Amino acid sequence: MDTATEKHSLTTLRDRLADYMDKKGLRSTAQRRLVTELFFKSDGHLSIEDLWAKVRRRDPKVGYATVYRTLKMLAESGIAYERKFGDGVSRYEVAHEDEHHDHLICTECGRIVEFEDEEIEKLQEALAKKAGFRLTRHVHELYGHCRDCQAKASA
Numbered sequence: 001m002d003t004a005t006e007k008h009s010l011t012t013l014r015d016r017l018a019d020y021m022d023k024k025g026l027r028s029t030a031q032r033r034l035v036t037e038l039f040f041k042s043d044g045h046l047s048i049e050d051l052w053a054k055v056r057r058r059d060p061k062v063g064y065a066t067v068y069r070t071l072k073m074l075a076e077s078g079i080a081y082e083r084k085f086g087d088g089v090s091r092y093e094v095a096h097e098d099e100h101h102d103h104l105i106c107t108e109c110g111r112i113v114e115f116e117d118e119e120i121e122k123l124q125e126a127l128a129k130k131a132g133f134r135l136t137r138h139v140h141e142l143y144g145h146c147r148d149c150q151a152k153a154s155a
Contacts, residue, residue, distance in 0.1 A: 009096060013040050013079060020077035031062045035070040045083055045091035045112050085112065086143065102140035108149035 017036060021028060038054050039046065046054075052067040071092050074080035080092045085105045091112075102120070104113040120140070128135045145153070 010040055013094065013096075016079055017074070017077065020073075020079070026073070031059070031066050032070050034059055034062065035067050036074065039071070039074065039080070039092070040094060042094070045085075045093050047089050047091050051092070085110075085141065102142070104142050104144070104146075106146035106149055107143050108145050108153075111146045111148075113146075 014036075018028075020026075035051065035055055038058070039051055042051070042054070048064070048068050048071060051071065052062075052064050055062045055067055071080060071082075075082045075092065079095055081095045083091045083093065083103070085091065085103070086107070087110060100121075101114040101116050104115060105111070124138060124140075125135065
């Protein structure tokens with residue numbers, strides 16, 4: 001993402017969060033702002049522990065509960081997606097508007113690869129239409145072993 005697009009995206013995320021917090025009567029605290037800013041600028045899929053470690057490098061006084069509650073709020077607001085990839089750990093990713101991707105998950109090492117495939121999207125739409133559905137959302141996760149784990153198993 002280029003710098004201008006990234007700034008626009010961050011502004012959009014901040015605006016969406018401010019609107020949600022206003023509607024819910026929630027306060028914006030310095031700790032909550034730090035958690036959300038670090039989350040918005042992160043890549044990939046963060047567990048609560050991952051984000052808490054990032055936050056504590058900036059402010060060691062921020063507690064686990066603050067990070068937990070903030071991520072739950074972001075998920076409830078639709079600004080974050082909570083993902084569960086079968087290992088018992090909830091991971092969160094930023095829910096950018098008008099962006100969609102699917103996931104390949106290695107059950108050996110936990111590696112997560114995001115992918116987009118127009119053919120899969122078209123097939124899903126066709127299947128839904130044939131069954132009389134109008135899709136509003138979907139989650140597509142494929143589980144297996146990544147190249148590195150396959151190589152280790154063969155060695």
